[in-house]
Amino acid sequence: MKEFRDGSQLLVVNCYPSCPEPDLTLGIPPHSDYGFLTLLLQDEVKGLQIQHETRWVTVEPVPNSFVINVGDHLEIFSNGRYKSVLHRVLVNSLKSRISIASLHSLPFESMIRPSPKLINDANPRRYKDTDFASFIEYIASHEHRSKNFLESRRMS
Ligand SMILES: O=C(O)CCC(=O)C(=O)O
Numbered sequence: 701m702k703e704f705r706d707g708s709q710l711l712v713v714n715c716y717p718s719c720p721e722p723d724l725t726l727g728i729p730p731h732s733d734y735g736f737l738t739l740l741l742q743d744e745v746k747g748l749q750i751q752h753e754t755r756w757v758t759v760e761p762v763p764n765s766f767v768i769n770v771g772d773h774l775e776i777f778s779n780g781r782y783k784s785v786l787h788r789v790l791v792n793s794l795k796s797r798i799s800i801a802s803l804h805s806l807p808f809e810s811m812i813r814p815s816p817k818l819i820n821d822a823n824p825r826r827y828k829d830t831d832f833a834s835f836i837e838y839i840a841s842h843e844h845r846s847k848n849f850l851e852s853r854r855m856s
């Protein structure tokens with residue numbers, strides 16, 4: 701898509717200090733990412749987990765590599781064929797951890813909508829249009845947990 705040439709990028713740097721009681725908290729609660737794709741660089745300390753079926757699976761750090769996550773916009777654009785990945789971060793008592801997440805999408809003012817090529821009588825449209833303003837409005841009044849923003853964009 702041409703629009704990606706002027707697309708948006710959000711860069712998030714996370715630092716998780718070691719925690720004396722790691723079982724009592726989370727580094728980041730379960731959520732899915734804003735955007736089409738996230739490129740994530742994690743250091744050598746484990747902590748990231750993705751939800752696979754009903755289990756939380758640790759994403760083993762691989763040196764000099766990115767973890768690529770599907771975000772909510774790709775789920776919307778693909779009309780649900782690709783699912784944004786629910787993930788969370790654990791803390792540990794021994795080491796602090798750093799990660800850098802780069803979230804990529806269309807320009808902030810663009811509407812994100814299911815691709816018309818994927819919609820037909822057998823596959824009706826499943827998500828409403830959304831944009832950065834709707835995301836900001838949503839997180840101003842709700843906690844961004846689980847996949848609740850994406851759920852709010854589902855057609856009823
Ligand atoms: O620290 C990580 O590995 C993941 C961070 C994350 O999920 C985020 O910044 O959205």
Ligand SMILES: [Fe+2]
Nearest residue numbers: 731732733787
């Ligand atoms: Fe994330």
